[in-house]
Amino acid sequence: MAGRVRIGTSGWVYPPWRGEFYPPKLAHRRELEYLSGQVNSVEINGSFYALQRPSSYESWRDQTPADFEFAVKGGRFITHLKRLRDIDAPLANFFASGVLALGPKLGPLLWQLPPTLAFDAEQLAAFFDMLPRTTTAAAQLATRHDERLDGRAWTTTDADRPLRHALEVRHPSFTDPAFLDLLRAHGIAVVIADAAASWPYLEHVTADFAYVRLHGSTELYTSGYTDEALDGWAERIRRWTAEGLDAYAYFDNDAKVKAPRDAMALAARLGLG
Incomplete structure (x- = not known):
């Protein structure tokens, strides 16, 4: 059976998009509604900066x-400030913040490591072991939240579903083959990050899905993708889905309103437009 394809953008609240991608006078509260009529997925990235x-x-x-x-992007308090250590309460808080309220629309969890965090197999394995693999496990973890979420926690799930996790790395030490072996052993997808050679490029499949982040082909967050580049990404995605893998691709080149248009162009190439 061919895998499913999800194409979208990383976030949707960008003032430069207003009047350029979003129609003039569109209410800000309707921007997600509008974008979701053009693509079939989106990364929630506000969850990276603060608990929602x-x-x-x-x-x-x-x-x-x-x-x-x-x-849904995991909190930087876990990845960047705590650097994956002593995160029992922060991880419970993250899952109690309302992630499970998405219900059947909840897709992969994205964890982005800082560029200063080097590969440490023992540390990563411990982190992977803490990650819930079902919504039921995530709900149970959420009940262990601390007092900061008292009165505003969501600790239930409407159904028991699998949870997937993807990891984006930015330190050059992650080119170690042992890193990919560790991901495969834990069923974690490595993020294939196209980032103008700013970070390691790891085009590998380490789980039952592929996860791509397109940060800009030649200039980080700014440059768009040519027809030839989009054709190449469409061909990769077709190959993965033919192998039975689900594929997720998100454009993060938002600075010059390239992301939504590139996402729509890639989706059209894959018959999703």
């Missing part, structure tokens, strides 16, 4: 079509 609220996740869920899917 259940009401926000409920609103995002309700603004999008029934077959829409969200990837």
